[in-house]
Amino acid sequence: MLSAMLGEAWHAMGCNRMRTALTMLGMVIGVGSVVLMLAIGQGAQYAVAQTISTMGSNLYILISGSTSTSGVRTGSGFGPTLNVADAEAISELDDITHVAPVHQGTQQLVYGAKNWSTTIVGTTPSYLDARAWTLTSGYAFGESDVRSASRVALIGKTAAENLFDREDPIGKTIRIRQTPFVIIGTLAAKGQNLDGRDQDDTVIIPLTTAQRKVFGVPFAGSVRTIILQASSAEAMPAVEKSVTALLRRRHRLRDDMDNDFYIRNLAAAADSAAETTRVMSLLLGAIASVSLLVGGIGIMNIMLVSVTERTREIGIRMAIGARQKDILTQFLLEAIMISIAGCLIGLLLGIGGALLINAITDMVIVISGGAVIVAFAVAAGVGVFFGFYPARKAAALDPIEALRYQ
């Protein structure tokens, strides 16, 4: 019975091809834009998630503030308020997996006749662990290198490419501010960070060497930033409290004094970036859904015209034994078939558009099976929803009246 009905619906669609095609166009545009917008939105989400995964998880960054008393800043002659001893004390606290003091700045790298300006990170071996940063070749420096202020360096992919082209950087000597450094390892590529900065344009050296040879810090042992990693996301609030309490104690801050450091939750920053892209993709989807709705209304409109136009046909069908539900099914199937066919074409165009965008821009595009299935289900739903009223109108016709209709 259903297959007979499908045949009837197919036949009816073929009878007025131009109109069927135009009706479908609404669905094509609707579904196509939903698929495209979802692909763009999900691509953006994917890109952000990818970036976040390169940051390292459950990270806090401590940034030294200026020493101030009751809101009065005590001049700029003082150095950073954080120091290496703070970092060591923090590493004794519970639920902390890695702590690394960081001193970073921009310096010129020189290799032979070439030079390249890059971010120099002076830190301890924990830094690589906290940021889950692996090496593609060579080995990392150890605690002893930090103690002895060895002149060794790990080089990021971008910096290496600019300085060495295709040469292997391992074992080569570069100069930073006249000091020679031997490259002992190359870092795995991480790509951009959330601010859009290239994380691979960097050289990592021991903290002590950085402070003595590269940056020339007047207050040895003090650092502007410390990064620390909590053992789990759940532990983060407790870690934030205990670290803050510890530092206030160590810095001898009275209760009425502000913190002389900032503690920033990188996970929270990542979450808000992820949330932003999620909202963006929802918004894109919502805008596209409006066109799907318009497509649905188009179907309803055409089906209503079709019911009026085919009143006599409906009368004939009823006279030879069609029940109300047969007529209902027939018109409903027609609407569903139009919307599903439109949906299929829309899917193809949407996916094609997404691939095209992917090919001509560097935007990340993600086409998920889920989105495709949802678009399909929605299209079928639109067909049922907007096809139902005209179909019910057709089914409710009186056979005699319908037969008499000219």
Place this chain on the structure above:
Amino acid sequence: MSEAVIRVAGLGKSYVTAAGLFPALKGVDLTIQRSEFVAIMGPSGSGKSTFMNLLGCLDTPSSGDYFLVERNVAHMPGDELAILRNRTIGFVFQGFNLLPRMTLEDNVALPLVYSGIGREARREKGRQMLARVGLDGYALSLPARISGGQQQRVAIARALINSPRLILADEPTGNLDSHTSEEIMALFEQLNAEGITIVLVTHEADIAAHARRQVRFLDGFIVSDTATPVSELQPC
């Protein structure tokens, strides 16, 4: 054994019009036995089509009872009436009422769509029925390509497809010339000879003469019911 295919008692039908209720049928009693061939006559507006629509289960009466093969269908729900229209009754219209965009075999087989028969079986049966009304070879033609008489044959084939007990025809020759009308009437006579009960409405005495019983309507009542040919009567 005589069996009443149709038995109506006190059948009435009033239409709702702007001027109030209009009684088109005012209490009709009639019994038609199996294998009868009945012609219904009467002036325009006398209620013939109204009566036929009730017999064909296309409409429901305002009063009275209608027993179709001993079942009272006067108050049946719409879906059951649809099944009766599909299986028990074949209806032939003055205007043929074929679907213009369907081939003749599909037109003829259309009732089978609603009896749940598969497509190939439907078409096969459709071609058989076309052959029965003398139109073999026309299976794939469209209605607009054939003459009025042929279209009416197709409509009769469609009415016959579910082997109904009863064929109802409202002025089946009204749109045809006299020669073609005779051919259609010959077809009806042949079907009647095969045992199918036939009730048809006509304005023409020579058409009515093919039937073995003539029922005359006037102003919503039956005014005469004769079992002899009435060829000497003037056409209405």
